[in-house]
Amino acid sequence: MFLSLTNYAVTFPTAPNVEISKNGDIIVTEVVREGVRKLEAYVEEMSSTNAVSAPMNVDKVHASVLKLWNVVQSQPGISEEQVSRIKDLYDSVINSLNTKGPETKLKAAPQPRTRRASSQFLRPQVPGGASISEDRIPLLHLKRKVGTSWEYSNNLTGVYLDILNEIATSGTSFKDKNALLTGVGKGSIGVEILKGLLSGGAHVVITTSRYSRATVEYYQAIFQRNGSKGSALTVVPFNQASKQDVEALIDYIYTSLGMDLDYILPFAALPENGREIDGLDDKSELAHRMMLVNILRLMGAVKNKKASRNFVTRPTQVILPLSPNHGLFGNDGLYSESKISLETLFNRWSAESWGEYLGLAGAVIGCVLIKRACYCASDLFRRWTRGTGLMNAASLVSQELESYGVRTFSAKEMAFNILGLMHPLLFSITQVEPIWADLNGGMDRLPDLADITSRIRSDIMKKSDSRRAIARDNASDFKIINGVEAERVLQTVHVTPRANFKFDFPTLPPAESLQDLSKLRNLVDLDKVIVNTGFAEVGPWGSSRTRWEMEVRGDFTLEGWVEMAWIMGYIKHFDGRLKNGSLYVGWVESKSGEPVDEKDVKNKFEKDILAHAGVRLIGKKLIASS
Numbered sequence: 001m002f003l004s005l006t007n008y009a010v011t012f013p014t015a016p017n018v019e020i021s022k023n024g025d026i027i028v029t030e031v032v033r034e035g036v037r038k039l040e041a042y043v044e045e046m047s048s049t050n051a052v053s054a055p056m057n058v059d060k061v062h063a064s065v066l067k068l069w070n071v072v073q074s075q076p077g078i079s080e081e082q083v084s085r086i087k088d089l090y091d092s093v094i095n096s097l098n099t100k101g102p103e104t105k106l107k108a109a110p111q112p113r114t115r116r117a118s119s120q121f122l123r124p125q126v127p128g129g130a131s132i133s134e135d136r137i138p139l140l141h142l143k144r145k146v147g148t149s150w151e152y153s154n155n156l157t158g159v160y161l162d163i164l165n166e167i168a169t170s171g172t173s174f175k176d177k178n179a180l181l182t183g184v185g186k187g188s189i190g191v192e193i194l195k196g197l198l199s200g201g202a203h204v205v206i207t208t209s210r211y212s213r214a215t216v217e218y219y220q221a222i223f224q225r226n227g228s229k230g231s232a233l234t235v236v237p238f239n240q241a242s243k244q245d246v247e248a249l250i251d252y253i254y255t256s257l258g259m260d261l262d263y264i265l266p267f268a269a270l271p272e273n274g275r276e277i278d279g280l281d282d283k284s285e286l287a288h289r290m291m292l293v294n295i296l297r298l299m300g301a302v303k304n305k306k307a308s309r310n311f312v313t314r315p316t317q318v319i320l321p322l323s324p325n326h327g328l329f330g331n332d333g334l335y336s337e338s339k340i341s342l343e344t345l346f347n348r349w350s351a352e353s354w355g356e357y358l359g360l361a362g363a364v365i366g367c368v369l370i371k372r373a374c375y376c377a378s379d380l381f382r383r384w385t386r387g388t389g390l391m392n393a394a395s396l397v398s399q400e401l402e403s404y405g406v407r408t409f410s411a412k413e414m415a416f417n418i419l420g421l422m423h424p425l426l427f428s429i430t431q432v433e434p435i436w437a438d439l440n441g442g443m444d445r446l447p448d449l450a451d452i453t454s455r456i457r458s459d460i461m462k463k464s465d466s467r468r469a470i471a472r473d474n475a476s477d478f479k480i481i482n483g484v485e486a487e488r489v490l491q492t493v494h495v496t497p498r499a500n501f502k503f504d505f506p507t508l509p510p511a512e513s514l515q516d517l518s519k520l521r522n523l524v525d526l527d528k529v530i531v532n533t534g535f536a537e538v539g540p541w542g543s544s545r546t547r548w549e550m551e552v553r554g555d556f557t558l559e560g561w562v563e564m565a566w567i568m569g570y571i572k573h574f575d576g577r578l579k580n581g582s583l584y585v586g587w588v589e590s591k592s593g594e595p596v597d598e599k600d601v602k603n604k605f606e607k608d609i610l611a612h613a614g615v616r617l618i619g620k621k622l623i624a625s626s
């Protein structure tokens with residue numbers, strides 16, 4: 001029922017670690033973050049400011065200047081001219097801060113609509129809440145709209161960090177909450193949020209654009225591991241780039257499942273690397289429709305469902321996946337346009353008619369290191385990855401990048417940050433006003449990010465190249481001095497597994513067990529009796545051996561895959577000359593006649609074997625095609 005930290009925090013929090021071996025191999029691993037071994041410590045770290053020149057707390061500067069101004073005005077010995085000169089000076093300070101003067105500051109901040117102000121909400125009762133510096137802005141912070149711009153809010157940030165602390169220490173509950181999450185593929189931020197929601201007892205509807213048995217089993221395993229009392233998981237095939245799918249999905253949730261959504265996290269995304277303005281193609285347009293147009297449609301569809309059912313007291317919180325990448329690195333099609341355009345929703349929330357039904361929390365997501373390049377610098381990292389093929393280039397630079405004071409995040413950490421925005425307290429605040437969560441880790445404030453990351457990467461590559469050259473040189477010396485044989489002893493031999501079939505002959509019953517049959521003597525003419533003998537079983541999962549493997553382990557052994565591929569005709573045994581004239585004994589692909597290594601059988605035929613084995617529903621389509 002509560003977001004349990006036993007499941008959720010096992011590998012948490014970690015830091016990227018880059019090592020270059022003496023052979024020049026670059027090894028990137030995740031290690032336990034020094035001094036941040038618990039979630040509470042992570043929250044403490046997030047409450048601190050980074051070393052990057054953080055912007056001033058403008059509210060604080062305003063207040064100080066205002067105090068100074070009042071002191072100046074109250075001085076009896078100051079002439080009119082001096083007052084006017086000081087006022088000019090004061091005005092230019094305020095202008096340089098690009099904010100409003102004391103007159104505007106003295107006026108109460110305009111409150112949109114006639115709703116409760118967020119200041120009326122009480123902070124959660126957390127012992128030893130996060131401590132925030134008055135002058136500097138924490139790594140994770142919330143902004144609120146003041147006039148036409150978004151400004152750092154000390155109050156909201158305090159509430160948010162207290163909430164994170166509360167979740168870190170005692171968890172939180174999502175009991176009786178319904179959530180819709182899109183974009184929850186393997187390694188995504190969404191899938192980590194899903195784990196948190198299930199641990200907290202929510203009913204989550206997730207979508208997949210790759211609906212298959214393997215995908216469903218993947219989510220089933222996540223549910224089995226993370227689901228808690230009252231939680232439920234529904235997996236729906238869905239293409240977020242399709243208007244029809246968007247409407248059908250919301251209709252399914254409200255009509256068939258009979259749910260009203262509390263949260264929507266439309267996180268489906270498609271990278272568009274390598275496209276400048278002269279290369280915008282259909283993929284860019286598709287991605288734009290998916291990451292912008294259809295997010296709006298999805299929200300619109302939910303609003304319609306709520307309005308038609310008159311659900312006016314149960315708004316849905318939408319977490320908008322924003323990005324600091326506003327064309328910063330270029331080369332990413334319409335990605336930045338999709339993200340920046342989502343920000344217009346903050347204005348539309350009060351200007352249009354749906355604010356009663358939907359609340360907004362915009363999460364500006366920083367660099368999240370997952371199994372591929374991060375979105376905020378995707379093209380940059382993509383270019384770097386090319387040619388190495390060894391690792392995620394974002395991970396490669398992140399360790400040193402952090403030494404500049406910015407913070408990169410793991411998908412788990414970012415999910416935790418986002419789960420904090422879904423806490424009942426911030427949920428209530430988003431009913432009153434949209435909130436802007438800056439989860440950048442200071443990345444946006446680092447000047448020359450592109451240059452710095454380029455330099456880090458080239459330094460690492462140089463170091464790796466020189467170590468590789470030294471290792472090669474040492475190996476040549478060794479070979480000359482000690483001989484080829486001596487060197488071979490030091491080389492690692494990779495042994496690949498081979499199938500080892502064992503077909504034990506079945507135990508035969510002793511002759512005495514057939515004694516009873518002697519009673520039939522002279523009653524039947526044995527010349528006319530048909531006798532069936534043998535030992536075999538063929539079923540939807542192949543033979544008794546393969547069926548047993550599937551029933552016990554849910555997977556085949558190497559021998560099992562080979563046997564299934566053979567029974568199903570994907571491979572056959574061959575003994576003779578191949579097309580190229582060479583002699584070969586072993587398995588070949590039935591279609592092409594090309595040799596197949598036993599260890600590759602699973603990779604090559606797994607999809608087809610699983611699609612055509614096991615108990616399946618037989619529909620008209622299948623019968624027609626057979």
Ligand SMILES: NC(=O)c1ccc[n+]([C@@H]2O[C@H](COP(=O)([O-])OP(=O)(O)OC[C@H]3O[C@@H](n4cnc5c(N)ncnc54)[C@H](OP(=O)(O)O)[C@@H]3O)[C@@H](O)[C@H]2O)c1
Nearest residue numbers: 183185188189208209239240268269321323365368374375
């Ligand atoms: N990671 C970062 O550094 C970063 C930075 C800033 C902003 N963001 C934003 O945060 C959100 C999540 O990022 P992420 O890194 O977790 O993304 P991700 O790992 O790339 O996941 C996106 C998911 O979208 C799904 N998807 C792809 N095509 C789809 C389609 N046509 N219809 C429906 N779903 C589709 C895929 O899952 P299935 O195919 O399995 O459904 C995929 O796993 C995105 O909006 C991203 O722009 C991320």
